[in-house]
Amino acid sequence: MSSTSATPRTSPTLAAAEGTASAPVADTAPRRLVALIGRARQAAILVVLVLLLLATELDNHRFLSSQGIKDLLLDAAILMLVAVGQAVVVITRNVDLSVGSVLGISAFAAADLLAGGANPAWAVAAAILLGAGFGLVNGLLVSFGQVPALVVTLGMLYVVRGLDSIWVGPREITSQSLPAGYTDFGHGGLGPIPYLALIAAAATVAVGYYLARYRSGREFYAIGSNAQAARLAGIGLRKRVVAAYIFAGALAGLAGALYVARFAYVDATTGGGYELTVISAVVVGGVAMTGGVGSVYGAALGALLLTSINSVLPALNVSSVWEEAIDGFLLLVAIAVDRIVAGRVTSALRERSPHHG
Amino acid sequence: MNDSTEVSRTAAGPEAVNLEAAAAAPPGSGPSAAPTAPILALDAVSVSFGAVRALRSVSLALAPGSVHALAGENGAGKSTLVKVLAGVLRPDSGRVLVDGEPTVFHGPADARGAGIAVIYQEPTVFPHLSIAENIYMGRQPRTSFGRIDRAKVRRWTADLFARLGVALDPDQPARGLSIADQQMVEIAKALSFDARVLIMDEPTAALTPAEVDRLFSVARALKAQGAAILFISHRLDEIFDLCDTVTTLRDGGWIATEPVAGLGADDLVRRMVGRDLDSLYPKQDAQIGEVALDVRRLTREGVFTDVSFQVRRGEIVALAGLVGAGRTEVARAVFGIDRRDAGSVQVDGRTLRPGSPSAAMSAGLALVPEDRRAQGLVMMHSIERNSTLTGVRGLTRGGLVSRAAERGRAADWAARLELKYGRLSDAVATLSGGNQQKVVLGKWLSTAPKVLIVDEPTRGIDVGTKAQVHRLLSQLAADGVAVLMISSDLPEVLGMADRILVMHEGRLAAELPREGATEEAVLAAATGARSASEPAAGQGGAGVAQ
Numbered sequence: 086m087s088s089t090s091a092t093p094r095t096s097p098t099l100a101a102a103e104g105t106a107s108a109p110v111a112d113t114a115p116r117r118l119v120a121l122i123g124r125a126r127q128a129a130i131l132v133v134l135v136l137l138l139l140a141t142e143l144d145n146h147r148f149l150s151s152q153g154i155k156d157l158l159l160d161a162a163i164l165m166l167v168a169v170g171q172a173v174v175v176i177t178r179n180v181d182l183s184v185g186s187v188l189g190i191s192a193f194a195a196a197d198l199l200a201g202g203a204n205p206a207w208a209v210a211a212a213i214l215l216g217a218g219f220g221l222v223n224g225l226l227v228s229f230g231q232v233p234a235l236v237v238t239l240g241m242l243y244v245v246r247g248l249d250s251i252w253v254g255p256r257e258i259t260s261q262s263l264p265a266g267y268t269d270f271g272h273g274g275l276g277p278i279p280y281l282a283l284i285a286a287a288a289t290v291a292v293g294y295y296l297a298r299y300r301s302g303r304e305f306y307a308i309g310s311n312a313q314a315a316r317l318a319g320i321g322l323r324k325r326v327v328a329a330y331i332f333a334g335a336l337a338g339l340a341g342a343l344y345v346a347r348f349a350y351v352d353a354t355t356g357g358g359y360e361l362t363v364i365s366a367v368v369v370g371g372v373a374m375t376g377g378v379g380s381v382y383g384a385a386l387g388a389l390l391l392t393s394i395n396s397v398l399p400a401l402n403v404s405s406v407w408e409e410a411i412d413g414f415l416l417l418v419a420i421a422v423d424r425i426v427a428g429r430v431t432s433a434l435r436e437r438s439p440h441h442g
Numbered sequence: 443m444n445d446s447t448e449v450s451r452t453a454a455g456p457e458a459v460n461l462e463a464a465a466a467a468p469p470g471s472g473p474s475a476a477p478t479a480p481i482l483a484l485d486a487v488s489v490s491f492g493a494v495r496a497l498r499s500v501s502l503a504l505a506p507g508s509v510h511a512l513a514g515e516n517g518a519g520k521s522t523l524v525k526v527l528a529g530v531l532r533p534d535s536g537r538v539l540v541d542g543e544p545t546v547f548h549g550p551a552d553a554r555g556a557g558i559a560v561i562y563q564e565p566t567v568f569p570h571l572s573i574a575e576n577i578y579m580g581r582q583p584r585t586s587f588g589r590i591d592r593a594k595v596r597r598w599t600a601d602l603f604a605r606l607g608v609a610l611d612p613d614q615p616a617r618g619l620s621i622a623d624q625q626m627v628e629i630a631k632a633l634s635f636d637a638r639v640l641i642m643d644e645p646t647a648a649l650t651p652a653e654v655d656r657l658f659s660v661a662r663a664l665k666a667q668g669a670a671i672l673f674i675s676h677r678l679d680e681i682f683d684l685c686d687t688v689t690t691l692r693d694g695g696w697i698a699t700e701p702v703a704g705l706g707a708d709d710l711v712r713r714m715v716g717r718d719l720d721s722l723y724p725k726q727d728a729q730i731g732e733v734a735l736d737v738r739r740l741t742r743e744g745v746f747t748d749v750s751f752q753v754r755r756g757e758i759v760a761l762a763g764l765v766g767a768g769r770t771e772v773a774r775a776v777f778g779i780d781r782r783d784a785g786s787v788q789v790d791g792r793t794l795r796p797g798s799p800s801a802a803m804s805a806g807l808a809l810v811p812e813d814r815r816a817q818g819l820v821m822m823h824s825i826e827r828n829s830t831l832t833g834v835r836g837l838t839r840g841g842l843v844s845r846a847a848e849r850g851r852a853a854d855w856a857a858r859l860e861l862k863y864g865r866l867s868d869a870v871a872t873l874s875g876g877n878q879q880k881v882v883l884g885k886w887l888s889t890a891p892k893v894l895i896v897d898e899p900t901r902g903i904d905v906g907t908k909a910q911v912h913r914l915l916s917q918l919a920a921d922g923v924a925v926l927m928i929s930s931d932l933p934e935v936l937g938m939a940d941r942i943l944v945m946h947e948g949r950l951a952a953e954l955p956r957e958g959a960t961e962e963a964v965l966a967a968a969t970g971a972r973s974a975s976e977p978a979a980g981q982g983g984a985g986v987a988q
Binding site: 298299300303304306307309310311313314315316317318319320321377378430432433 | 528530549550551554560562566567568569570571575579580581582584588589590592617618
């Protein structure tokens, strides 16, 4: 028995791999093609964004003033945070419809604590924890209940909104009862860059780096790409799905706390309908609802683009009734482009494949 | 004989060195030349799925430095056994022993931790992720702070491919890979584990002969280093080529474990089937009628060029060639799934609208695809639902599908195809590979096609089911159906076809009549040994010598 366990453990794979540097000359064209298209998506959003802003600036010279940029970034920051959390969930081929309700209840929790004189750090932490708690419930129901995420989180959307209404009632918390330092933070920044935008950017980069460079991060993509293969690869599906929902919940909670800082107003309807804006941002940013594709950077850019459109319309004196129609149109264009590009890439790869038989 | 517990407990005893003793231990291969206690064993393992008893008290012992074959028909329990060894399924009773110790695998990760690597019958890849990520998912090499060392992932993958002689780019995403390439990715993945036990469930089904050779030399190298290998294949010659010992299963029960040396193919088939097969390739003589399928100068840029052929009623025409010669692509273009750049397709004298599978279907064309899991079946739907997918029209009453009519037709086909199943309402995913193939066939046959195109109809199917499929194709031809059969299985091609078309690099390289066609002639044309421009008369076919 000792002989069996001693002998074969060292197969030549690694030894050979470390030793020989003679990798086969591989065709790098498909790699470039795919990397290009991945980046092209984000580049396309950036180009649209820049064109949009420049066009608006030509029409209305005060639009890109320091204050204009600041307002734009402030508006985008909160959507960005929630979109990043949502992107992680969508990458695992799930969805979280409860983020708007979670943002609302977390915002009220933070505001209530602040109004009661609590330490702002504790108020923010409480909002994050509350959001993470709802995320945990979502995650457990989706992964253990074997219920489609759409249904579970739709239920949670109403449950959390209901709890919020019962708790808040007709109350509202306004800037009078909030500490001035906290709302100042919500409007302050380094030059034209608001603190809120810095927080959102930091969260985006951190999550993006984690998803790209850590084993557990890649597993989110693996699960969304092919759950069966992920199971065979020994990935703990439930653990990861629960983690994704906790992530999304915590970021929605953080966004709630920052919402208080930004708007200095919370009531029982805060965050209502927000989930659909978030999902639009994620999809416009190139994260496929079918899982396994996209990045949080794309989702953040999508959030920035949607926010920009919403600020551009008043600057151009376009009636705000157009806003939703334009958002919806953009969403449909994004999905159509995804379908076409995905089809092209797959057939391009298929034709390059050495044996295609 | 097959009492693995006994073997492992008394590892040092001479009586423990049972089956593999003489054949297995390679002389001078280090410590493993000593006693061959099994690394991995099953002891009286049983597994049931509802009413179907997939494994009945099966025992098996995998010794180091030995290749163990697992033979059996479809539904004999081979894939179930693999899943038990891989930690995917937990046995209802019986034990799994690792190094003689009873072990419970709570999931695939546990089995992997015990040094067991598995190549599954159906490749399971992450389509959106790169090939390198597919191979190293969950165990990427890391640098500081636990970050993935991407350069190393890429280099290791490239080295694995160099070892396997495969030209695949590690950074290419897995989507768009052919089944053969996906299978090579699976093989590379299994090799990357440094496994003590390598389990290969039909790894060769989609591979070219050169790739099979490559795989076998890697397997032999692993064996020489003392790994235990379990090998499953329906190609008996591969079992005789590679394996030391063979265990046969039939209907979930253990039949025999014996050394391969001294065993004949007939013996093995008899153990698997439990009876003698009168003939494996029973193409009946059929009345050859008028032309049913007429393909003229079909071309698709960069894929295939100037392909013309005809298939007559009652005729079985084989389309042979190496994987990648463009056979599947021709079939897809004929059926209208892929676009074509030039050429025409006629069914019964009527020209088909290009790019329209529904037009092809209503003209009487049917295509049974190669990748049944992805293209032929809705895995989660029931057997009855799947087998009537193509022919719902005849089953409707007032615009709604009649469940009773659906069930009736499915039951009819299940009986004709000798389908092995629990209930017709079970999901197709619960069936074995061969039985899934029968459902796909049934689905298309229920449309009563005039022309049937079958792509690798017996890929991954056991001898018994294979014979049933052959009988069925032959019966269809006798009924006046024109059959175009794409196949890489040469004996099948030679036995079944009235005419053999051979493709080489996107062109028709030869056309051989039934009489006079030999394995050598087909291979020579397929590998381009004969000039492609030579008139494809076929008379020279018999004369081509090696």
